[in-house]
Amino acid sequence: MLLFNKLIVGVVQLMPKSVVGFFSRKYIAGDTIEKAVLCVKDLNSRGIYATMDVLGESITHKEEAIEAKNKCLEVLNTIVKHKLMANLSVKPTQMGLSIDEEFAYQQVRELIEKAKSVNNFVRIDMEDSPYTDKTINLFKKLRNDFNNVGIVLQAYLKRTTSDVITLNILHTNYRLCKGIYIEPATIAYKDRQEIRNNYLKSLELMLKNGNYVGIATHDEYLINEAYKMIKEKKIPKDKFEFQMLLGVREELREKINRDGYKIRVYVPFGKDWYPYSIRRLKENPQVAGYIFRNIFSFER
Ligand code: FDA
Numbered sequence: 446m447l448l449f450n451k452l453i454v455g456v457v458q459l460m461p462k463s464v465v466g467f468f469s470r471k472y473i474a475g476d477t478i479e480k481a482v483l484c485v486k487d488l489n490s491r492g493i494y495a496t497m498d499v500l501g502e503s504i505t506h507k508e509e510a511i512e513a514k515n516k517c518l519e520v521l522n523t524i525v526k527h528k529l530m531a532n533l534s535v536k537p538t539q540m541g542l543s544i545d546e547e548f549a550y551q552q553v554r555e556l557i558e559k560a561k562s563v564n565n566f567v568r569i570d571m572e573d574s575p576y577t578d579k580t581i582n583l584f585k586k587l588r589n590d591f592n593n594v595g596i597v598l599q600a601y602l603k604r605t606t607s608d609v610i611t612l613n614i615l616h617t618n619y620r621l622c623k624g625i626y627i628e629p630a631t632i633a634y635k636d637r638q639e640i641r642n643n644y645l646k647s648l649e650l651m652l653k654n655g656n657y658v659g660i661a662t663h664d665e666y667l668i669n670e671a672y673k674m675i676k677e678k679k680i681p682k683d684k685f686e687f688q689m690l691l692g693v694r695e696e697l698r699e700k701i702n703r704d705g706y707k708i709r710v711y712v713p714f715g716k717d718w719y720p721y722s723i724r725r726l727k728e729n730p731q732v733a734g735y736i737f738r739n740i741f742s743f744e745r
Pocket of ligand 1: 569570571572597599620622623624625626661662663664665688689690692693694710711
């Protein structure tokens, strides 16, 4: 299977843009904010919440980071205008974290201030390990002044449970995911069950402390275990939600919705869909496998 996935990645990179677009369209709301609004409205009409993400390429200049922030401000205004059940997700490097930490802080702060003024929320995504500490520091600084900001932690990182213990002190609003980047075995679990175990251990630490958790996974095993944990520990419904990526495991998403749990879908959109798709495919060959299988099974 690994070889199959690697082969697919090789093939995908050689494919014309239109073909990659065809492969990715299930996972991306479109290239414009108007298309993203239609996608979110459709989800909302079925009782599903969204978190909107403006796709962006790696930022090398402050001007690009400012442009990206302005697009995020537009998203927050659009949410208000269309009365969408949605919040905003933002990547710290897109806001300039790799250029200048103080600059990135001011950028994200502006987004959170805007979100606060319209009663909304900003989730800071977690990127690869060179940015873990910087992202946590950014979050901590913002959390001092705001309660409408949350962070993402990745269960594949061995450090995560200790990060939870530190962040619990701040009554953090979390999203917990497995993690999508390729990380060295010195810092990250590689075994599927070890990652799941760390996920559940982290989830328990988060929930037990009364924190709000976005349980972000499509792994049925983890979802079932989360169901059990929530019931056993009598976690109130306003202390968690489930989260999934657009276009992934939609039948499971509907089941969670039918079971009466809040569910939120990550809705990426924007003109940078192409490099984003290619990077995702390269970063996680498994995704390429999923896409290929979807194409052959005509599951759309
Ligand atoms: P796993 O990968 O084991 O998937 C379980 C099952 O879901 C698979 O067997 C397959 O059926 C299906 N599936 C999963 N991904 C699929 C895909 N792309 N296409 C089709 N089927 C698929 N990561 C990160 O590092 N930083 C972040 O900030 C975020 N943010 C984030 C937000 C939200 C809302 C989600 C759901 C996920 C993220 N992630 C993330 C990604 C996350 O870390 C992880 O890579 C993916 O969710 C896949 O892991 P699962 O837990 O779904 O398990």
